[in-house]
Amino acid sequence: MPRFSVIVPAYKVQAYLHACLDSVLSQSYRDLEVIAVDDCSPDGGGAVIEEFAARDARVRAVRLTENQGLGRARNAGMAQASGDYLIFLDGDDTLAPHALRAIADRLKATGDPDVLVYDYARLYWSGETVRNKAAAQLTEAGPAPFRLADRPGLLRLLMVAWNKAYRREFVRRERFTFPPGLYEDTPWTYPVLMTAESVATLDRVCVHYRQRRAGNILGTVDRAHFDVFDQYDRVFAFVETRPELASWRPVLFQRMVDHLLTVYTRRDRLPRAARAEFLRKARTHYRRYRVPGVRLSLYPRLRHALVRHGLHRTFRTLQQAARVFRRLRAAGVKSSRALRTSALRLHYRVQRLLPVRADRAVFLADGGHGHGCHPGALEEAFRGHAPHIRTTWVARPEHHHTVPPATARVAPGGAAYWTALARARYLVGNGHFDARLVKRRGQVLVQTRRGTPLTHTGLDLQERPAAGRGTDFGALLADVDRWDYLVSGNRHSTLVWERVHPGGYTTLEYGSPRNDVFQHATSADVALLRASLGVPKDSVAILYAPAHRDYRRTQCPPLDLERVALRLGPRFTLLVLAPAGLGGQLGPAGPRVIDVSGHSRVSDLCLASDALVTDYASLMVDYAALDRPIVLHTEDEEAFEAARGTYVDLRSCPPGALARSEDDLIDLFTSGQWRDARSGRLRAAFRERFCPYDDGRAAERVVRRVVLGESALPPVVPQAERRPVPSAAADRAHRPQATVPAPTGVPAVPERH
Template sequence: MPRFSVIVPAYQVQAYLHECLESVLSQSCPDLELIVVDDCSPDACGAIIDEFAARDTRVRPVHLPENVGLGRARNAGVAHASGDYLLFLDSDDTLTPDALRSVADRLKETGEPDVLVFDYARTYWTGEAIRNQAALHLTEQGPAPFRLEDRPGLLRLLMVAWNKAYRREFVEKGGFVFPPGVYEDTPWTYPVLMTAESIATLDRVCVHYRQRRQGSILRTTSERHFDVFEQYDRVFAYLDERPELDRWRPVLFRRMVHHLAIVYSRRDRLPRGSRADFLRRARAHYRRYRTPGVPGPMRCRIHHVLIRFGLHRTYRTLQLASALHRATARTTGKLLRGLRSAALTTHYRVQRCLPLRADRAVFAAYDGRGHGCNPGALEAAFRDLAPHVRTAWIAHREYHHTIPPGPRRIVPGTAAYWTALARSRYLVSNTGFDDRLAKRRGQVLIQTGHGTPLGHIGLDLQERPAAARGRDFARLLKDVDRWDYVLSANRHTTLTHERVHPGRYTTLEYGYPRNDVFRTSTPADVARLRASLGIPRGAVAILYAPTHRDYRRSQRHPLDLQRIVRRLGPRFVVLARAHHAYDTALTRTCGRVVDVSGHPSIESLCLASDALVTDYSSLMFDYANLDRPIVVHADDWEAYDAARGTYFDLREVPPGAVARGEDELIDIFATGHWRGSRSTQLRAAFRERFCTYDDGRAAERVVRRVVLGESELPPVVPLGERRPVPSAAASLTREPLTTVPLPAGPHAVTDSL
């Protein structure tokens, strides 16, 4: 008997069926049967199903003699199922990698519940993937399994059958079947959740829900959407037959009203001329199933007024008025933006005619994303070593909390911003300033960079269209011509920069200022940072920080972090840090996995951690200065190298152990190889090559050379004489973990060194 029966009905989806079935058969949990139901499809679906059945014995084809619709096709699949749990998958959707393994692990943890609810992400034809916005209801914190009374918020999730796993015996005992119609999930999902004695959640995206550009039933304008009324008749008939479930009537009434309002208000569902009739039927359903005292939030009240009174013309009038208001606002806003831009241009030209201020310096990092990186360390060094120079920091308002006391805060695009660019002697950034910057005689521009390059940069990207993404290389060279000094951490970075960024600047091979903190911090600083992050005393904190992929439009999620910490045991904690190029986090804070994407200081996270897991991020070169274990997760090296191009094969000169998959990564930590003698040898060779100058005084050398004009600079401390602050796990014992509660929600710590 297989663990899972995955049921896939197929009808006119020949373009998507291969990908769907492959996503199931390639799962790392092979204990499954795949029941594919050919709903008498007129295209090649039947032949595709037979091809898969011929090559894999786990595929069980079911060919129906006539088209019966999605719901009845699923029923036919259930009749052939023999697995412990049933999962439904639409034939144009896909399972995410390792989804079934995560489901199996969670089912075992929660004592084989009747229903397990997991998450999904909508995927668009553009390549964009957006996670379910109501995923907060899937938190795994708290007791599990539970009943619906304990977590009624689950009824606010999308009412579909394919985001759950159902114990087959529970389905058979309850006699649950799908009715005909296009909204067949509604009278299945509500009764299942209300009846289940035990429910559990899995806070993981297991299904990619394809948003087809055309062809989706729910996005087709048709009178078939009137089917929603019959389906809610079935839901309330189910309640009528079971008085013990009557407590759910108010909730279901609210959900019905919301659902009817959504169908009515979507412009792509109801044909012209049928909307008034739909509203009349909705009003009749409202009166038939009305439950006193139901309306809640304002949006719900608007829906109730619309459905209860059938204000079709009033609703259309409000829609037209709203559209007119938006159009007027857009026109007015465009005009105001044009006037503001002209005024700021004039202001900048005037400021450039005024004398340069030799005692002013302006800093920026990552295009205004806050205080940090090399410019952040240099700004602090300016205040310490050249206090006569007044500093200012450019950042968007939402990042002002990251700026420490001392520098003046400046918002990009304001008059103060253009004044600073026009009159400050020193301009410091790790990316670049506005393209409209006209550098004046006497101004000094310091390009700090933001990492030792592994992947191609600069002019080397001309032959890499996936990585270049329409980059303007003429503009790049114009920016290079403004540079006076470029910072470098090692000889490899110097040689690369001078070749791919050809210019007349001076390279300061002094080390990276952002790494100075690794030498100046103390064990007390490390302990304070770990406490602020909620890391239990005695725990091993793994910092997971992958880089971005040029060949993908969205962020990769190659590792199941929850599974990793479950396999490694209670002594391990994972700090997950998304790359700054993405606006979304890698994961949600849950248990021993903590989202630190919002933390303002990557250096502080490095200090708080005991080991780094990364792929091809330049962070590994900085982290090596701490002389702490590094594990490289290189599961897609060939694809990364093909798209981006690399300056050397990281697998041949790694800073530590190399894992090519999730299980291998788990094994590296479980066996202790992550900090074994071989990993130590690899790290020592890596540090010898790339950490030559990072001795804790890089920022001091830059300020003394550029600002103070000194020629005698502090000598570089030899690598063998450096003593970076040790990690908390360096002297790890077998003492039990102290019970320090981890954060319960998305983590955004503001504490930094």
């Protein structure tokens, strides 16, 4: 008996059925059977099902001799099911990676409830995924399992069958089946939730709900949408047979009215000639199932009145008036924005006529994020070594709390922002500055970039269409032409930057300013950071930071985080710095997996962790300066190399141990190889190559050269004499074996023109 019976009905979904079945059969949790039902589909869906059944014994093909509709196709699948739990998946949707493992773990943790409700995300043709807006109802806080009466907010979720797992014995005992017609989920989902003795939730996206541009049956203009009335008749008939469910009638009534109005107002459902008839029938159902005494706010009360009286023409008039109002408001907003843009443009021109202020500096990181990265370190150095310079940080309002009190803060795009750009002598940033910026005589622009270029960037992306798509190379070079200085952490970076960003700037090969904190922080700082992130006191914290995959439209962590955390055990905690584009879909993955993607300072995450796991991210260079263990996990090396490409063969000169698979990675940590003598020697060689100047004074050298005009800069501290703050694990246990000391003859800090 398998744990799960995944029932997949198929009708006119041949273009999506491969992806659907693949998403199930490739799950990391394999105790399942797939019952694929060909609902007499006129396309090639039946052949696809037969193909999968021939190559995987877990797939059972069911072929119906005539088209019976989605509900009865599901019934046919249930009749063949033998699993503990039933899971329904439409043939054009997919399961998220590792979804079944998460479902299985949650079922076990909650004592095998009758129903488990999990989340979904809408998947658009562009590859964009948008999580369900009512996801807050799926919180796992509080007792579990429970009854619907304890969490009635679950009825605010989309009432569909495919976002739940059902205990088969419960379904069989209650004799639940799907009715014929459209909206067949309605008389299934409400009775199931109301009847279940035990319900649990899983706050994780498990299904990707495909939003098809065409072909969706609910998006077809047809009188078949009148089936919704029969479905609610079935719901209320079920409640009539169960007196103990009578208390749910007010909620069901309100949900019915909302549903009927949704069908009525959607232009892609009812034929125009049938709209008045639909509203008249809605009026009949309203009066039939109305529960007197239900209190409503003004807007719902107005909608109910229109249905109660069947006011088709009034409803259409109000809809048209609302559309006109929205258009007028949009036009007004557009005009207001245009006027504001013109005013700001004039303001900027006026400000550029005023003198540049030699005692002003403006800093910007990651397009308006919080105080951090190289500009953050330089801002602190400006205040420490050039206190006569008044600093201003550009950040969106939600990040203003990260800016030190001594620093002024402005929001991008406002009048104060343009005043600062027009009047400040020093402009410091790690990315492209505003294209509308006009660099004035007397202004000094310092570019820091975001890290050591280990993967292709700049002009080299012209030969990498997957990685370079959307890049305006002309604008890139125009921005480079405004640079006066480029801060470089090592000779490798200098050579790459000067080739892929050719310009007349001066390269300051002084080290990485954001790594200065590694030499100045204390063990108390580390403990405080770990506590703020929620890292258990005696845990080994692993910072997991995978690189962005250019060859994927949607991003997901290459590792099965729950599985890794489970296999490593309670001694380890994963701090997950998700790649750009994950879109908040990481979700909760257990108490030992902490999503730190929203943290403003990556250096804080490095300090709080005991080891780094990455693949191609330049963060490994910063981490090497911290002299803590690094493990590389690069299963998709060929795909990544083809899409983005790397400048450094990390397999021939890795900064630590190499894991060729997820199991290898787990073994490295459980066996202790992640911090053995060999990994220490590899890290020392890597640090010697990429961190020659990261001695804690890189930012000071930049300020002394650029602002104070000094030529005799602080000498570089030799590698052997540097003392980065130890990790929490090193403080309480044993340090890795001593690394190979670097030669003491470090050359003087060069300056390149």
